[in-house]
Amino acid sequence: SRSTGIKISKIIPLFISAISWSAFQRTSSYSSRLKLSTSMAWSCSSSNNKGLVSNLENARIFQSSRVREAMLGVDRKHYCPSNPYQDSPQYIGYNVTISAPHMHAMCLDALADRLKPGARALDVGSGTGYLTACMAIMVGFSGKAVGVEHVPQLVEQSISNIKADGKEYLLSSESLVMIEGDGRKGIAQHGPYDAIHVGAAAPTIPQALIDQLKPGGRLIIPVGNIMQELLQIDKNPDGTINQKSITSVRYVPLTDLSQQVGK
C-alpha cells in the first residue's frame, strides 16, 4: 500500500466501516488530540510550508516551539516530489512514501526533549532526509543527526534534497550524516543516541536500537504488521525500559531491501 506514514485517525473517514472505533477510544492524554484530528482530517494541508506548520500547531499535533522552528527551517517542497504541503504521505519511489506532515510533527514533538543542542539522534529509514534535517537543526552544530536508509538511490536523493534546501553546511560540518545500510542494526559507530526515530514499521522492536539508546534516551517506532502502534520506548537511567503506545498508525514495513524493491 502507498497510504503509509499516516496516523490511522486521519484515514477513518475513508475506512470508517472497516475499523472498530473503540480501538481509538484511548485513555491516554492523546485521546483529545485524536478526536480533534479525526474531525479535522486533512485540514492541516496548506499551500505553503509556513501555513502547513501553523495548521499542525493549531491542531495541537505538536506543541514544542523548537519543533515549530525546525519545521519552518526545513521546507518540505525540497524533499517531497508531489503535493509537499498536503497533510498526507506521498510516493517517493521504491515502494515507499515520505510520511505525512502530521506524523513528522508528532514524532519530533515526542522526541523534542531529547533533541537538545549537543544531542545525538538516529533516523532509521531516512528516505527523503526531511526528518533527519529537522533533527539536525534541533541538535545543532554541537550535536549529530544520523540518517540510515537501505535504498542507495534514496540516500543519494536525500543528500540532493538537503543541498537543494540550502543545507549543505549540515553535511560539510557532519552535524548531519547519511549512511546506506540496514537500519535494523542501528549505527553503532555514532551512538549511543539520545533520540532514535524509526520511519518504517517493524514486526518487533530491533534489540540493536534499544542497545544503542543512551540511558535517558527515547526511541519512537511503529510496531506491527497490518495494525500498528507508534511506540515510545524510554531507557531509564538504570537501564530499564518503559514503553507506551502513542497512537495507531500505518507505515511501510521495516524490512529487507529485496522484500521492498523485489529481486
Ligand code: SAH
Ligand atoms: N522517514 C522518511 C521515509 C519513510 S518511508 C521520510 O519521511 O521521508 C520508510 C523508509 O524506510 C523508506 O525509505 C525505506 O526504504 C526505508 N527502510 C525500510 N526498511 C529499511 C531497513 N531495513 N533499513 C533501512 N531503511 C529501511
